[in-house]
Amino acid sequence: MWTPIITELNKRQHIIISSHINPDCDALGSELALAYHLKAMGKDVSILNSDPVPPTYQFLDPDNLIQLYAAHKHAAALAQADAIIVVDASVWQRLGKAGNDLSKIKATIICIDHHPDGQPFADFSYVDSDVVATGELIFDLITAMGGEITPLMAQALYAAISTDSGNFRFPKTSPRTHRIIAELLEAGAEPAKVFKLLYEQQSPELVHLEGEVLQNIQLAAEGQLATVGIGLDTLQKYHIQTSVLDGFSNLPQKIAGVKVAIFLVEQADNRVKVSFRSDGSVAVNTLAAHFGGGGHVPAAGATITGALEDVTRQVIKAAEELVENGRR
Numbered sequence: 001m002w003t004p005i006i007t008e009l010n011k012r013q014h015i016i017i018s019s020h021i022n023p024d025c026d027a028l029g030s031e032l033a034l035a036y037h038l039k040a041m042g043k044d045v046s047i048l049n050s051d052p053v054p055p056t057y058q059f060l061d062p063d064n065l066i067q068l069y070a071a072h073k074h075a076a077a078l079a080q081a082d083a084i085i086v087v088d089a090s091v092w093q094r095l096g097k098a099g100n101d102l103s104k105i106k107a108t109i110i111c112i113d114h115h116p117d118g119q120p121f122a123d124f125s126y127v128d129s130d131v132v133a134t135g136e137l138i139f140d141l142i143t144a145m146g147g148e149i150t151p152l153m154a155q156a157l158y159a160a161i162s163t164d165s166g167n168f169r170f171p172k173t174s175p176r177t178h179r180i181i182a183e184l185l186e187a188g189a190e191p192a193k194v195f196k197l198l199y200e201q202q203s204p205e206l207v208h209l210e211g212e213v214l215q216n217i218q219l220a221a222e223g224q225l226a227t228v229g230i231g232l233d234t235l236q237k238y239h240i241q242t243s244v245l246d247g248f249s250n251l252p253q254k255i256a257g258v259k260v261a262i263f264l265v266e267q268a269d270n271r272v273k274v275s276f277r278s279d280g281s282v283a284v285n286t287l288a289a290h291f292g293g294g295g296h297v298p299a300a301g302a303t304i305t306g307a308l309e310d311v312t313r314q315v316i317k318a319a320e321e322l323v324e325n326g327r328r
């Protein structure tokens with residue numbers, strides 16, 4: 001039921017929207033569509049994130065509504081805020097330093113999310129872990145409030161839902177997902193344009209790095225587990241920032257018979273960012289949780305302290321156990 005949140009939003013005037021660190025399209029698209037809707041209602045809206053918009057996703061925000069949070073710059077906005085809306089995350093820590101500061105101010109907290117592993121922290125929550133993207137929930141909220149979906153909002157929500165559903169193939173993709181997408185197309189979303197902007201703007205270096213990653217995929221657990229890691233030296237060789245490697249997590253899943261794919265990227269601070277993907281038959285969020293991370297059944301992640309080789313060994317061992325347990 002959206003009624004309590006709608007009642008609350010109607011009463012509030014100065015609204016801050018935020019989402020998780022390393023924002024993806026679902027986070028950014030949900031924030032933007034919601035911000036445009038609330039602005040159309042005459043409200044004062046700020047989107048404050050702890051991490052910048054990745055360059056590949058900047059096309060979603062031509063009006064530059066999304067701001068990089070800085071305590072000194074946004075003190076006035078925080079002091080004035082009477083509502084905070086957290087989208088695509090259900091725990092303050094996922095918001096980084098913005099979450100730390102936002103959690104301390106006196107304002108109504110609203111949470112709209114689809115992650116299954118959240119903790120209750122908001123005054124009003126709409127968390128539905130059966131939907132494939134937070135973008136679906138934002139669409140529902142805006143339409144429940146009688147809001148108009150402009151072409152820019154439609155593009156933002158289309159990008160949110162298409163990416164979070166793995167282009168409509170992840171298990172939680174539903175008939176409802178496609179009905180929402182139909183309405184977004186009617187409102188002006190252009191799938192070919194969004195696909196081109198999301199997936200076909202890569203540098204030659206990135207495509208060549210992808211070739212090297214494909215070369216290095218290792219199989220384990222009788223071919224059910226595929227793992228590949230990238231070291232800092234390789235990233236330097238190709239002049240690649242880790243933030244542009246999002247699409248690489250799925251690469252090992254190209255191989256027939258692979259149930260779990262693991263993609264590791266060495267970070268500068270003796271940590272390794274690990275992405276887990278599965279075909280849906282194995283819950284990789286339990287694997288991520290084992291290493292202090294989280295996520296969904298088919299897609300999850302964790303950041304693990306240690307050298308790339310050590311972390312790779314640990315993760316393969318845990319994943320082999322999970323794949324083999326899943327088979328019993």
Ligand SMILES: [Mn+2]
Pocket residue numbers: 026027088114132133134164
């Ligand atoms: Mn999401």
